[in-house]
Amino acid sequence: MRRLLLQLPMLLLGLISTAQVNKEAGNAKNIAINWQIIENSHAGGGQFLSSLNIQNNAPVPLQNKNWKLYFNFARRIALETVTGDVNIVHVNGDLFYIRPTEKFRPISNGTSVTIEFASKDWAVNFTDAPEGFYLIYDDAPNRPIPINNVKAIPSTRPAQFARNQQDRVPSITPQIIYEQNKNSIDLPEKDLQKIFPTPVKYESKAGEFILDQGVKIAANTAFGVESKLLQDKLNHFLSPAKGAKNGKSIRLDLDKTMEKDAYQLEINSKGISITAGTHAGIFYGIQSLLSTFPLQKKGLKVPSIKLQNALVYDKPRFDFRGLMIDVARNFQTKEEILKVLDLMSMYKLNVLHFHLNDDEGWRLEIQDLPELTTVGSKRGHFSDSSLTHLPPSFGSGPFLNDHHGTGHYSKADFIEILKYANARHIRVIPEIEAPGHARAAIRSMHARYNRLMKEGRKEEAERYLLHDLNDRSSYRSVQNWNDNVMDVSRPSTYAFIEKISDEIIAMYKAAGAPLQTIHYGGDEVPDGAWEGSPNSLKFVKEHPELKDINGLWAYFYTNIDRILKSRNLYLSGWEEVGMQPVLADGKKSYVINPALGDKNIHLNVWNNIIGWGAEDLAYKLANTGYKVILGGVSNFYFDMAYQKSFDEPGYYWGEYADIDKAFNFIPFNSFLNSNTDKFGNTLKPGFYDSKERLTEKGKANIVGLQGLLWSETIKGGKNLEYMIMPKLLGLAERAWAADPEWANEPDSLKRKVMYNQAWARFANTLGKKELPRIDAAFGELNYRLPPSGAIVKDGQVHLNNQFPGITVRYTTDQSEPTAKSPLYTKPIPNKGLIRFRTFDSQGRGGKSSSIVNEVAWNVTPKELP
Structure with a gap:
């Protein structure tokens, strides 16, 4: 039956029999749902107004009873503002449904109803739209009917783009892009760096070395794995040698006196040598050699292959050069993760932070706790009494296996990922979110509890239970869940943590991969958690040293730290792990907890949003003694949209973040290039005067940089690749290379000139070298091709690029440019509408743009694309 339902288009109609449901389901293609932003700053600000238009083109009218229309929406809806004679009901998380009232007027063939409602904050692009619509009829509660004809109507008015009265970030246009690209001046390829990220020292030498299959690898016995990797790469590039050995070699030499992970690469007419004191150092030297091909x-x-003779000395700036991938909100396949690991290894990133669970999914098989994946890894339509799977989120829809909401890694999958990463000198940090963002785990362990209670095994049922069954706490998480926080007063919660830790340790041992830490979350536990839990209140009363319910926070992480240290691991967590809640005048605030400082606790610090007041939080935590990984949302959240445009995917609550936000970040002086707030307003002089700077102790505690990809808006591998690339290359440069010269120039005017020169070199290196190298390595990787800028000047259309060297093609007949369209080489004199589009080295096109050059044709403005 499920397969049949998937094959049938389904109709949004109020019917009174299953037979009628089946009949009218076939007309679902005749129902259209359009969502549109009406205005931001609605009714005084702090909310936006949007509309849903439901149009019926089917012969049977939409009735005023017997149906619910479910959908996911990331904003909190002000339910009292809903119009259209319907009610909108919040289920949990981002799941809502629409229910008609008795006043709802049936929609007959060819008519529609418009429902308006206000929601918290603002909306700008298409990823803000509600999604995942499906219908449930009262008399067929287990037969969901998806609605597929759903569109987000593009915005055109300033009121739809300005988030609030303070918003100065413009909606992007080709003209704005052209102005932004002015510093991406075209440079000769001979002036570009040969190795990326920038090495400590590169000296070009006279002459060249001819590399062919006659050149053999002579490796120290310690470097057998790396030798094989290099040989595989050479076999990939070079055809078999026809003659005998030519006597020349590539030597992989061991020198234990060299700094950790440093290497020296020498190319001369007699051969090639790579010298290092560690396996990773040799691996990085090989990557640099390959980048010169x-x-x-x-x-x-x-x-x-002809190689320029050169002498290179290089070492990484930071030991931690990471990328976090969230596979909990929306799942990524094992094959996609392996592809990401290959990409990371090309650019000497060495940590995959693997976000394996959240409210919306648990993704790692734990064989002794099967419900974690049989329940926690699946999303689909459910009844409140059901504990067989999780509800739809992020548009995953009603069915269990037809979307990116369902999926997990088997034990064998995970071990394969660990082995693959380890061979590329990438360590994997598993993250198990706790105590908040834990709904998938909580619900799974509740299902386990129910199963074992039915078997009469009460003690075993309670062994890993994660919540108080009598908890009546009232709270809403940032993502609108009301039941996603573990009960940290229960011994069973710590039994669960120990069980998960031991199972993870065993998998790493089986993979032969290093494990130094487990990340145990800590972010966004909502106010109100535990306050209505009899178990928690009783525990606090029995432990007066906790003072009040807020004392449970430090108690929890003190225990987690103890559990991990007993297993020779250190604790990693989000910045909140180093904070503690305090009450003053009845108001809760958060301050740094010095008690956990200097205990080798590693914190990922995300909150550097300009204007929120925590711009120096990372430095405060480092100065207190915490080990800090810098991954601020303003610079390194790769799920943030590149630009303000309706068709540009991603969130933007922290910042619009293109690659320049990563490139211009200075780790020990993050204030240097942060001159505007998130709304584009220039900061007042002295804005940072009161902010804390890094002490020498603090500098020693900055262990690295990390890019982060949260996956609420990510549906599949192509979306993932689009959002992380090419931003990842900005991260790689800052995590590996020393501070650029411009960062240490005290004169702001000189610094700006130096920065613009450095940006031009970086942009040219990407456009002419690195992006084509990625094309060659992967065949197809869906990195974002930036749209060209355009202006009309002297009667001609001028185009430019963020990355010089990228191909641009155009049309003058209103058609979409293809890989066979005319190549842009000089200003275009044609009049009318000019379409243009960037292409990669293999002919894959980006999004097209257009500009009008003295339009003099019979087309009204609203008809222009």
Whole structure:
């Protein structure tokens, strides 16, 4: 039946029999739902107004009873503002449904109803739209009917784009992009750096070395794995040698006196040598050698390669150069994760922070706790009494296996990922979110409890229970869940943590992969959690040293720290782990907890949003003694949209963040290039005067940088690749290379000139070298091709690019540019509508844009694309 339902288009109609449901389900293609932003700053600000238009083109009218229309929406709806004679009901998380009232007028064929409602905050782009619509009829509660014809109507008015009265970030246009690209001046390829990220020292030498299959690898016995990796790469590039050995070699030499992970690469006419004191150092030297190879198409082999003689000395700036991938909100396949690991290894990133669970999903098989995946890894339509799976989130829809909401890694999958990462000198940090963001785990362990209670095994049922069954706490998390926080007063919660830790340790041991830490979350526990839990209140009363319910926070992480240290691991967590709630005049605030400082606790600090007041939080925590990984939302949240545009995917609550936000970040002086707030307003002089700077102790506690990809808006591998690339290259440069010269220039005017020169070199390196190298390595990787800028000047259309070297093609007949359209090489004199589009080295096109050059045709403005 499920397969049949998937094959049938379904109709939004109020019917009174299953037979009628089946009949009218076939007309669902005749129902259209359009969502549109009406205005931000609605009714005085702090909310936006939007509308849903439901149009019926089917012969049977939409009735005023017997149906509910479910959907996911990331904003809190002000339910009292709903119009259209319907009610909108919040279920939990981002799940809502629409229910008609008795006043609802049936929608006959060819008519529609418009429902308006206000929601918290603001909306700008299409990823803000409600999604995942499906219908449930009262007499068929287990037969969901998806509605597929759903559109977000593009915005055109300032009121739809301005988030509030303070918003100065413009809606992007080709003209604005052209102005932004002015510093991306075209540079000769001979002036570009040969190795990326920037090495400590690169000296070009006279002459060249001819590399072919006659050149053999002579490796120290310690470097057998790396030798094989290099040989595999050479076999990939070079066709078989026709003659005998030529006597030349690539040497992989061991020198234990060298700094950790440093390497020296020498290319001369006699051969190539890579010297290092560690396996990772040799691996990084190999990556640098490969980056000097001339570009060639994937799969194409050549007899020989000419390499410029050079001497390179290099070492990483930070030990931690990471990327966090959230696979809990929306799942990514094992194959996609392996692809990401290959990409990371090319650019010497060495930590995959693997976000494996959250409210909306648990993604790692734990064989002794099967409900974690049989329940916690699946999303679909449910009844409140059901504990068989989780509800739809982020538009995942009603069915269990047809979307990115369902999925997990088996034990074998995870071990394979660990082995693959380890071979590329990437360590994997598993994250198990606790005590908040834990709904998938809580519900799974509740299902386990129910199963074992039915078997009469009460003690075992309660062994890993994660919540108080009598908890009546009233709270809403940031993502609108009211039941997503573990009960940290229960011994069973710590039994669960120990069980999960031990199972993870065993998997790493089986993979032969290093495990130094487990990340145990800590972010966004909502106010009100535990306050209505009899178990928690009783526990606090029995432990007066906790003072009040807020004392449970430090109690929890003190225990987690103890559990991990007993297993020779250190604790990692989000910045909140280093904070503690305090009450003053009845109001709760958060301050740094010095008691956990200097205990080798590693914190990922995300909150550097300009204007929120925590711009120096990372430095305060480092100065207190916490080990800090810098991953501020303003610079390194890769799920933030690149630009303000309706068709640009991603969130933007922290910042619009293109690659320049990562490139211009200075780790020990993050205030240097942060000159505007999140709304584009220039900061007043002295804005940072009161902010705390890093002490020498604090500098020693900054262990690295990390990019982060939260996956609420990510549906599949192509979306993931679009959002992380090319931003990842800005991260790689800042995490590996020393501070650029401009960062240490005290004169602001000189610094700006130096920065613009450095940006031009970086932009040219990406456009002419690194992005084509990625094309050659992967064949197809869906990185974002930035739209070209355009202006009309002297009667001609001028185009430019963020990354010089990227191909641009255009049309003058209103058609979409293709890989066969005219190549842009000089200003376009044609009049009328000019469409243009960027292409990668293999002909894949980005989004097209257009501009009008002295339009003189019979087209009204609203008809222009």
